Amino acid sequence: MNTPGPQQHRRLSPLHVHRTLQVNILVAFATLLIITVIIIVGYTYQQNSQAILNLSRDLIAQVTETVIERTSNHLLPAAVMAQTSAQIPAVETMxxxxxxxxxxxxMEILNLYPQLSGFYIGNEQGEFLFTKRFPDGSIGTQIIDRSGDQPVRTWTYRDEAGNVTNVEVTTEFTYDPRERPWYQGAKATRQQYWTDVYIFFTDQKPGITAAYPVLDAQGELISVVGIDIALDELSQFLATQKVGKNGHVFIINNREEVVAYPRISLATQEGDAFRLTNITDLHLPVISAAYAQHLAATQTAFTINLEGVRYIASFTPFPDTFGQDWDIGIVVPEDDFVGLIKQTNRISLIISLIILAFSIVLTIFLSRSISRPIVLLTAETQRISDLRLDSNLEIVSPIREVQTLVESISSMKTNLQIFKKYAPAELVRQLIQSGDTHDPGGQQKELTILFTDIGGFTHLYQGTLPEDLMQQLSEYVGELTTIILEEKGTLDTYMGEGLLAFWGAPLPTHHAYYACRAALLGRDQTRxxxxxxxxxxxxxxxxxxxIHTGETLVGNIGSNQHMNYTVVGSNVNLAKYLQAANDLYGSQILVSAETYHQVADLFYFRPLDRIAIKDNYPTNIIYELMGEVGHTPQEVEELCARFHExxxxxxxxxxxxxxxxxxxxAMAYPQDSATQLYLGRSLTHYASPPGPNWTPTTNLEFFNQPRILA
Incomplete structure (x- = not known):
């Protein structure tokens, strides 16, 4: 593995975490689309909502103005007719x-003005004349006569045509006009007087009265003319004023009494009596809460939230010229105005999300079509960086720049494949993994060196066509090279029909073991x-x-233009001597004692000789590698054991x-050269024993001419 550099150790912030190109493209497109949808939908909703709310305020103002105008027009005839009637001479004298x-x-006044429910006159003597319209269109006249010993009340009922249908006379009554609010108010003010809302005595319904005093020349009160207006018609009128789908329009006075409200009774019964309906009697928490906020903050227009619903509220006082301290209240859910906008916005959002989903799917395909060639190129360049050049580069991209890059990498790969044939790719790969600086220089390491050669090759190629020989030699060397690389070895160089390889550098391995395995596999493959x-x-x-194991100088030798990763030293030469000595013993694989002692338990060996090579190598036993434990025939095991003995x-x-x-x-293995060699030596010494200082040693001083000292 490469040694991580400073850049690799530096912790990346969350914003700089490396992500795939496809993820980056997808995130970028999705973020852009989401932001666009949010901005468009949000802006549209905000603008439409604001426009609708402005329109709602205009509508509320228009309804308020209409109600004030209609209410004023509704009450005006009562004031005018009360004043006009008070100025009739007959009223003063008759x-x-x-x-x-x-x-x-x-009766004529009631017929002229349908909103008027009663016309009456009361005087200081307690007499009373009262004309009243009933809901069925009939008219009743009540007269109270106090001229006798006992007051008498007479009710005369007429149908719509004016014909008398019934007359009721009674002395059992308590009504006295002089005690009524309208009479007392006009008497006290000596001018036109509007009563507060109160319960009419006759039908127990709420209403108001316009009263006007009749005075004599001295300013003394003679009588009071009053005209009643029931508030039912105002409530019916408010029912026609629609503010939104669920809006409430009502009129309320300063005593929190409901003057007008659609579809409810404005009189509340308590026992045998009636009182005006209070705002709390409506059982509409939103109206009570809105009115409480209006009183607390003295606001005329505001919004209020109740139980998760947002309401628009407006309280507008009647003008001062009206004469009553009344407010027009309007409370309407905001969704009545913007609900459709919200629904449209939700639909728009759903449509936008669907479009967004389709866009993301398309973006995934688009990003994949863009990123997949780059991902494949990245994987290919990683393989190239590992000098793995065997795969075919079949990448097609619709993007010109990417396709150009594909063609360039393909061309580079072709060139590297040619170069690879002349350079040990596995060695370069191992050097990269080991973190070597790749500069000239070396180090002393324990390695296992392997030399191979073909015995008698000089004589073999005589009489063979060069083309055939080179083809065979290439096949042979190719097989050995593959085995060496698969067994974690480093191929140093080819030397004609031979090759030099070593284990233990640049990557540390169980070098003696892998070298012996490679030798056995190479032997078997050659067979x-x-x-x-x-x-x-x-x-x-x-x-x-x-094969020999020992301390060896290994490293880069050469210049900046050309460099070779190789081994040098006496231990390399010893492996070469051992390779040549196979001809002496008729063996195929010779290993030194140093190699033997490292893997003696893993392979089958037999000792072949004690050797000496000048002063470069101490006298020591060499061994023939016969097979691997667990993968060797029984007769080879027996041969090794008996040969040891x-x-x-x-x-x-x-x-x-x-x-x-x-x-x-020799009888069991007649073709075994080493057995024949030692049988001959043993017979020689048996016939003519050597002296007491005898030490059997073979001198391998000369590469091709080992000299027997024993």
Whole structure:
């Protein structure tokens, strides 16, 4: 692995976390779309809502103005007719009892003004003339006569045509006009007087009275003319004033009494009596809450929230010229105006979300079409950085720049594939993984060196076509190279028909083990190749391998223009000597004692000799590698075991024992060259024993001409 640099260790902030290109494109598009939808929908809703709210305020103002105008017009005839009637001379002089002209006058007034419910006159003597319209259109006249010993009240009822339908006379009554609010108010003010809302005595319904005093020349009160206006018609009129779908329009006085409200009774019964309906009697919490806020904050227009619903409230006083301390109240849910806008906005939002979802899906496909070639290119460049150039680059992108990059990388890959044939790609890959600086220089490390060669190659190629020989040699070297690389080895160089490889650098491994495995696999693969070539009538390659483990100088040798990662030193030469010594013993794989001691429990070996090579290598035993434990035939195991016994007897000078063992082995393995060699040596020493200072040693001083000292 590469050693992480400072940039790799630096912790990235959440905003700079590396994400895939597809995610970045998707996030960018989705964010842009979401922001666009929010801005458009939000702005449209805000503008439309504001426009509707402005319109609602105009509507409330218009309704308020209409109600004030209609109420004023509704009450005006009562004031005018009360004043006009008070100025009729007959009212000043005529008796109220048996006064047919006044009765007719009162009925005519009621016929002219349908909103007037009663016309009456009361005087200081307690006489009373009252003309009243009933709901069915009939008219009744009440006269109270106090001229006798006992007051008498007479009710005369007429149908719509004016015909008398009934007359009721009674002395049992308590009504006295002089005690009524309208009479007392006009008497006290000596001018036109409007009563507060009160319950009419006759029908127990709320209403108001316009009263005007009749005075004599001295200013003394003679009588009072009064005209009643029931408030039912005002309530009916308010029912026609629509403010929104669920709006409330009402009139309220300063005593929190309801003057007019659609569809409810304005009189509340308590026992046998009636009183005016209070605002709390409406059982509408929103109206009570709005009026309370109006009183507390003296606001005329405001909004109020109740139980999660937002209301628009308006309280507008009647003008001072009206003569009554009344307010027109309007309370309407805000959704009555903006509800449709909200619904439209929700629909728009849903449509926008659907469009957004489709857009995101399209963005996913678009981002994938953009990012997939780049992702594939990234993976390809990663493989190229690892010098893995075997895959085919088949990438097509609709984006010109990306396609140009694809073609450039493909061309680079082709060039690298050519270059790879001349450079050890696996070595370069291992150097990259090891974190080597790749500068000239080296270090001393324990390595296992492997040398291979083909025995008698100089004589083999004579009589063989060069093309055929090169083809065979390439196949042979290719197989060995593959095995070495698969067994974690580093290929140093090719030397004609031979090659040099080592283990333990640049990557630390169980170098002796992998080197021995590679040697066995190479031997077995060469045997298979030889069988094929022999069957095809071609020459065969007798492989020779030498393996040694020791401290070796390894590193980069060369210049900035060309460099080789290689091993040098005496231990490399020893592996080469061991490879050549195979010809002496008829073996294929020779290993040094240093290699043997590291993997003795993992492979089957047999000792072949004690060797000496000038002063470069101390005298030591060399071994032949026969097979791997668990993967070797039984006869090879037995051969190694018996050969160990014979070799030990030979080294101890026990010639008879050595001869016996090697004779038995020679009969069992007649083709085994090492057995034949030691059988001959044992017989020689058995016939002519050496002296007491005898030490068997083979001198490998000369590369191709080892000299036997024993």
């Amino acid at each position: 008796s109220l009892v048996q006064n047919v002209e006044l009765e007719a006058y009162g 298979r190749l030889n069988q094929e070539w022999r069957a095809a009538g071609r020459i065969t390659f007798p492989i020779r391998i030498g 014979g070799f030990a007897a030979y080294m101890r000078g026990e010639w008879d024992t050595a001869v016996s063992i090697f004779q038995a082995l």
